[in-house]
Amino acid sequence: MTLLDVQGLSVTTADGRPLVHDLSFGLAGGDRLALIGESGSGKSLTTLALLGLLPEQMTATGSILLAGTQIIGAADRHLTGVRGRDAAIVFQEPLTALDPLMRVGRQVAGPLARRTGLKGAKLRAATFEALAQVRLPEPERIARAFPHEISGGQRQRVALAAALACEPRLLIADEPTTALDVSVQAEMLDLIDTLVREREMAVLFVSHDLAVVAKVTDRALVMKDGRAVEEGAVRDIVGAPREEYTRRLVASARRLESALDLRSAP
Template identity: 50%
Template sequence: MPDPLLSVEDLSVTFPGGTRAVDRVGFTIAPGETVALVGESGSGKSVTALSILRLVDGAAELSGTIRFKDQDLLALPERRMRAVRGADITMVFQEPMTSLNPLHTIERQIGEVLALHRGLRGRHARARILELLDLVGLRDAERRMGAYPHELSGGQRQRVMIAMALACEPDLLVADEPTTALDVTVQAQILSLLADLQKRLGMAMLFITHDLGIVERIAQRVCVMFKGRIVEAGPTAEVFGAPQHAYTRRLIAAEPKGRANPVPAAAPVLLQAGPLKVWFPLKEGLLRRTTGYVKAVDGVSVMVRAGETVGIVGESGSGKTTLGLALLRLIGSEGPIVFMGKPIDGFSVAAMRPLRRDMQVVFQDPYGSLSPRMSVADIVAEGLVVQGEARSGSERRAIVARALHDVGLDPAVMDRYPHEFSGGQRQRIAIARAIVLKPRFVVLDEPTSALDRSVQAQIVALLRDLQRERGLAYLFISHDLKVVRALANHVLVMQNGQVVEEGPAEQIFAAPRTDYTRTLFAAAFNLKSDTVAELEPA
């Protein structure tokens, strides 16, 4: 066996107050090898990864040894550590919107990495940036270089993050849920790309994910984490083929199950819209003249009945999220929108305010949508305050406690802040905030994308129970077709801002009619795993 590129021994991370997030963890990574860290949200996976780059909270206490190329990273001066980060070891973070600078263009942010670590500037840097964006499958890369992060979809932002991480051809890539925000076809492309780069560069990977299907495809070895410790480790085929620990067996068995709640035949139409149009202008030149449009939503119609779940699927950038925001009147659109019998497409912000209690949203990026300055109790109770519900503090706390319990969180955490939670836990807080007002219509934008499989199954069951008890209607936006199949009554398949196929969920999943839909399903359900990685970039 070659000498390890990275060796972690007895790593422990303790936060102020005595919380030990990582407890005596040890593993090695050889050059060119992929090691996966798997486990539920809060198990310590991301903290372990951040510790390698010394990016954990400065108040945390780290002990143990992290050796990289015969250097003890925990003992390096910060100046030398900065030279390691971004060049020798790079990281793709779980939430791209909070990792990218909202004030800088894509070109400037990737160019900063190249200038700092490789001395590339001007046309040489621009050529390299275009090459990287093409590699990660960002469509129309030359025009997108001038875009800002908020102008891209979640999946497109994640691809930019991967391009930044690969810019200097690192020896070790730490990938923290790098495909969470990507649709299934682009996910396959990215995984294939990373595998190709490993062969060419001899790059090693520490891959953190809750998607065990990905682990089986890419990792030579796997470490299973539970409550800060590695409870089982070994070759991936052995661990998945004959798991020894009860927790590992539970993880492997966990998957969203069941089917959507039936919709009563007499269920009234709660929301009807369309044809809707949302076009974003493309501006160029010193005077920022409009030279074209991004047709994010182009003539889409949708209807949702009380108690029904309408699933919206498609690749990143297909217009799914834009459609959801337009229906909620959170962005401008052209076309009729009727909600609870009222035409709302012409409503002002003030006129929409009373309707907000009946229409809620769970955003794709839970960290970006939760205020870092507010406690969980204040975040979940904010809607109650705005709508004049539960005026006493004790009454609000009781309602918040029930909402947190409903989404699988201990009410005792309500006085903590978002940064103290894992990505999956933050998403559950966002769901609690959405349901606390007992709305009638909820737009769920990738609500399970940051959750591990076992928690996904819990959330799916919770959403079905809430729907059955309260007659809730959902617009469920997701690239995870297994979750959509478990929840949706009706499915719309979107591509390039248009609906290319729609119908009852059972019919769509049993016999998709278009090549595009069949391609999505092949990638999601491994029907043609030998060809998915060869798909054209999205």
């Protein structure tokens, strides 16, 4: 059964400048799809459109059916149940995604309370458990901290815990490891991979990094200048890309990987 069905999605600015052009793709439960491309290719705008989160000066047209709900044109109040329950998003920079004036525990407890109706001691215990599930050490201490008092990797785990609190059917991960160092990136990718498999969730993973994509997704859709360039199995995209733009992305990723290997050599 189709969970997400995107048909002819286009995004334009208020003055009519096109940013995403006639994009179509779909996801069923448990599917793992990557949107890949350089900065400015329209990946992040696409993810925002999927949840009706585009800036006011931008307009989406076409069709986005998420768990049977038409996102385009829907009033914000009608999307409240969709966000979190059917799909949740983790952004690239958790320091800006999290409320800097609110303790970490409250930011995870909020969606938990909405889903479960828990209060008081039971809600606190469920919050600590949610933080523990994303492999945060000392979850009770982390829950009392403000976002600036914990590391970037810990903040991203908190953002993931908050996104998963309502047990969404689709996790949208928009460059969730880009702001992290290499060792923390690997831990975060392993965590996401483990959690989505355990929960049998679908994943839409946004990245410019083909090595990252290969670790957590099965299919990839390559974007350039707001358009779909190529789509297929990740192993085919990486191993035998059809389009010149995709071949350049693969070659660039391999050069970067070789440079990193040389730097890490004894």
